Amino acid sequence: MSAENELRPPAAAGAPGAKTPRTAAVLPAAGRGVRLGPGAPKALRALNGTPMLIHAARALAASRAVGLVVVVAPPEGAAEVKSLLDAHALDGGDRTDFLVVPGGETRQESVKLGLDALPEDIGIVLVHDAARPLVPVDTVDAVVEAVRAGAPAVVPALPLTDTVKEVEPRIGGEPEPVLGTPARSRLRAVQTPQGFDRDTLLRAHESLAPEGEGATDDAGMVERLGLPVVVVPGHEEAFKVTRPLDLVLAEAVLARRKANRGY
Numbered sequence: 001m002s003a004e005n006e007l008r009p010p011a012a013a014g015a016p017g018a019k020t021p022r023t024a025a026v027l028p029a030a031g032r033g034v035r036l037g038p039g040a041p042k043a044l045r046a047l048n049g050t051p052m053l054i055h056a057a058r059a060l061a062a063s064r065a066v067g068l069v070v071v072v073a074p075p076e077g078a079a080e081v082k083s084l085l086d087a088h089a090l091d092g093g094d095r096t097d098f099l100v101v102p103g104g105e106t107r108q109e110s111v112k113l114g115l116d117a118l119p120e121d122i123g124i125v126l127v128h129d130a131a132r133p134l135v136p137v138d139t140v141d142a143v144v145e146a147v148r149a150g151a152p153a154v155v156p157a158l159p160l161t162d163t164v165k166e167v168e169p170r171i172g173g174e175p176e177p178v179l180g181t182p183a184r185s186r187l188r189a190v191q192t193p194q195g196f197d198r199d200t201l202l203r204a205h206e207s208l209a210p211e212g213e214g215a216t217d218d219a220g221m222v223e224r225l226g227l228p229v230v231v232v233p234g235h236e237e238a239f240k241v242t243r244p245l246d247l248v249l250a251e252a253v254l255a256r257r258k259a260n261r262g263y
């Protein structure tokens with residue numbers, strides 16, 4: 001190294017000359033899928049014959065930025081997930097490595113278990129729901145790009161199409177009093193992958209673990225630390241498979257892709 005190089009201050013993330021940090025994705029797939037109804041764990045259910053988590057893993061591996069995917073498997077299903085990855089040739093080819101770890105009781109716990117498995121050299125982490133199997137690679141890349149450009153936390157999101165009411169929740173189908181109507185123009189429906197500077201996400205998960213119950217997304221935990229989170233455009237095909245009708249929509253999207261692209 002020349003004396004000139006030794007004296008040069010480290011380039012900021014995104015600045016010319018900055019070394020691109022290695023990116024990994026944590027893929028939480030350990031949920032039961034209660035809202036989808038009885039059956040296998042949701043991530044193992046098939047869309048057009050292929051398990052949902054394989055669709056999601058392929059979507060992440062399609063990004064040139066993603067070098068490692070940590071799949072967080074249903075607690076008793078790690079061996080099955082490993083076999084599925086092998087069977088679908090997602091066994092650590094030349095660009096993307098795969099690791100499988102068992103998940104926890106909540107999404108937050110599962111993500112933390114995935115983070116604990118990351119190697120030291122990872123600088124950027126994506127967290128992507130296996131339940132969003134059809135996210136386009138352009139959305140994955142846009143999130144990575146925004147983190148590389150210096151944002152500590154990035155979420156893809158879409159404007160809402162419904163009007164939203166805040167209510168006083170009641171159980172048992174009783175009518176719920178409306179408390180207000182937030183301005184729709186300021187609301188966004190948040191998707192995944194959410195992208196983070198690794199240290200920021202680790203700090204959020206480590207400091208908010210005890211009182212973090214109820215955090216429905218990772219960016220929300222970063223917000224609780226008082227750190228900035230930014231939104232990039234999401235995609236309608238990155239919707240979450242939650243209820244039975246979502247399976248119908250997902251298969252329709254796959255059929256449309258097949259018709260448009262021939263695969």
Ligand SMILES: Nc1ccn([C@@H]2O[C@H](COP(=O)(O)OP(=O)(O)OP(=O)(O)O)[C@@H](O)[C@H]2O)c(=O)n1
Binds near residue numbers: 035103129
């Ligand atoms: N203990 C859990 C719970 C959820 N997840 C994952 O988090 C993502 C988003 O969660 P959600 O859609 O709520 O999935 P489920 O928890 O499976 O659904 P449900 O709440 O209907 O049971 C899914 O990919 C799911 O597998 C997880 O890894 N570990």
Ligand SMILES: C[C@](O)(CO)[C@H](O)COP(=O)(O)O
Binds near residue numbers: 107189191192217
């Ligand atoms: C992370 C998430 O997909 C962002 O919309 C969502 O919050 C997950 O919620 P769920 O209740 O675990 O499905």
